Amino acid sequence: MQIGIIGSGAMGSGIAQVAATAGHTVVLYDTNQEALVRARTQLEHILHRLVEKGRMTGQEVTDILQRHQFVDTMDAFRECGLVIEAIVENLDIKRSVFQTLESIVTREAILATNTSSLSIASIAAACQAPERVIGLHFFNPAPLMKLVEIIPALQTDPGLPSTLHQLMLSWGKYPVQARDTPGFIVNRIARPFYSESIRILEEGLGTKEEIDTAMKTIGGFRMGPFELMDFIGHDVNYAVTESVWTACYFEPRYQPSFTQRRLVDAGWLGRKSGRGFYDYRLGASPVETTGPGDSEKLRRIYERIVVMLINEAADALYYNIASRDDIDQAMTLGVNYPKGLLRWADEWGIATCEARMDRLFNNYHDPRYRCSPMLKSLAQQGERFYPNENI
Numbered sequence: 147m148q149i150g151i152i153g154s155g156a157m158g159s160g161i162a163q164v165a166a167t168a169g170h171t172v173v174l175y176d177t178n179q180e181a182l183v184r185a186r187t188q189l190e191h192i193l194h195r196l197v198e199k200g201r202m203t204g205q206e207v208t209d210i211l212q213r214h215q216f217v218d219t220m221d222a223f224r225e226c227g228l229v230i231e232a233i234v235e236n237l238d239i240k241r242s243v244f245q246t247l248e249s250i251v252t253r254e255a256i257l258a259t260n261t262s263s264l265s266i267a268s269i270a271a272a273c274q275a276p277e278r279v280i281g282l283h284f285f286n287p288a289p290l291m292k293l294v295e296i297i298p299a300l301q302t303d304p305g306l307p308s309t310l311h312q313l314m315l316s317w318g319k320y321p322v323q324a325r326d327t328p329g330f331i332v333n334r335i336a337r338p339f340y341s342e343s344i345r346i347l348e349e350g351l352g353t354k355e356e357i358d359t360a361m362k363t364i365g366g367f368r369m370g371p372f373e374l375m376d377f378i379g380h381d382v383n384y385a386v387t388e389s390v391w392t393a394c395y396f397e398p399r400y401q402p403s404f405t406q407r408r409l410v411d412a413g414w415l416g417r418k419s420g421r422g423f424y425d426y427r428l429g430a431s432p433v434e435t436t437g438p439g440d441s442e443k444l445r446r447i448y449e450r451i452v453v454m455l456i457n458e459a460a461d462a463l464y465y466n467i468a469s470r471d472d473i474d475q476a477m478t479l480g481v482n483y484p485k486g487l488l489r490w491a492d493e494w495g496i497a498t499c500e501a502r503m504d505r506l507f508n509n510y511h512d513p514r515y516r517c518s519p520m521l522k523s524l525a526q527q528g529e530r531f532y533p534n535e536n537i
């Protein structure tokens with residue numbers, strides 16, 4: 147099957163590489179000629195590095211490159227069985243692109259969007275045949291990140307998720323299924339990693355170095371929240387937070403912070419601009435986050451952030467955003483968490499999680515700290531998320 151990709155930026159070019167490596171011919175389209183040239187140059191560079199590292203043969207690289215077509219017209223999508231859109235995150239532009247696309251492809255073609263935050267239902271609604279539209283959310287960099295969230299819209303043909311599930315397996319990916327809700331699985335459940343860390347900083351209960359240290363040394367996370375936000379970019383991270391918050395009717399748990407807003411205002415976007423929470427400019431002292439610290443304080447910081455993540459995961463299960471296994475796999479494969487959050491809850495004990503949430507709620511009387519009904523009912527019944535497994 148021929149695969150079409152719209153948008154040859156970071157995501158589109160990565161998805162094209164994955165599909166071509168899996169043996170498909172790929173038609174990669176962009177309105178910006180420079181983006182197409184950049185995509186081709188970067189792909190050649192990446193593939194040749196894989197040869198240098200002995201992970202691919204020269205012949206494989208030649209074949210993958212030959213399976214790529216870089217085009218400046220959507221007419222080239224005529225033969226595609228699946229087209230994946232990965233353009234700018236703007237609903238009106240995406241809807242208009244889907245309308246044009248539908249007038250070109252065959253009636254059988256599947257149309258997918260890689261949107262991170264927009265409603266799949268509203269993109270599908272722009273089409274004459276909305277039942278063929280679905281969300282297919284890859285993670286950055288697409289060739290390295292195993293997770294793909296499959297998001298059927300209200301209108302999507304019920305058979306389509308399993309077709310794409312099989313296809314993603316054949317691309318070497320780990321597909322999970324999410325309901326069409328803001329942030330899907332990963333971008334929703336990960337919010338407290340950033341927002342609770344910023345709260346702790348704002349309250350003066352820990353410095354950014356201490357919070358990063360706590361999450362890495364006690365939590366086992368690869369990067370601390372402040373390092374990670376600097377890496378992602380505050381413009382991107384703030385936009386996702388604000389979008390999930392707004393789309394969830396101003397749910398207090400997802401409320402963005404002034405601290406991050408001011409970094410965006412100042413243009414301190416993180417690594418890419420040389421400054422964020424930390425200073426990356428030439429001559430600045432290196433970021434030091436794993437030094438020794440007040441172990442009791444670090445433990446409290448770690449417990450507060452992780453229990454908020456657990457609560458978020460439990461709530462996602464409660465509201466059927468995804469299955470237990472998909473929620474846990476999504477967080478380990480999509481954002482490299484050291485273990486699934488629901489499994490983590492079992493390890494701590496559900497009653498402990500409930501008590502920690504209740505303590506936060508009683509302290510702040512802020513609805514963002516309300517304990518998920520899922521944790522409450524499991525605690526009441528003395529149950530666990532994984533009742534048949536040894537902890």
Ligand SMILES: NC(=O)c1ccc[n+]([C@@H]2O[C@H](COP(=O)([O-])OP(=O)(O)OC[C@H]3O[C@@H](n4cnc5c(N)ncnc54)[C@H](O)[C@@H]3O)[C@@H](O)[C@H]2O)c1
Binds near residue numbers: 152155157232243262
């Ligand atoms: N970057 C990430 O970490 C990430 C992760 C998952 C999903 N996404 C989503 O993937 C999509 C693309 O993100 P990205 O980071 O690759 O963006 P990007 O800015 O790197 O690339 C977007 C590309 O789309 C092209 N484009 C814009 N409008 C177009 C149009 N009308 N027709 C054809 N091409 C057009 C641009 O020229 C650009 O090359 C967004 O919806 C984003 O939310 C991004």
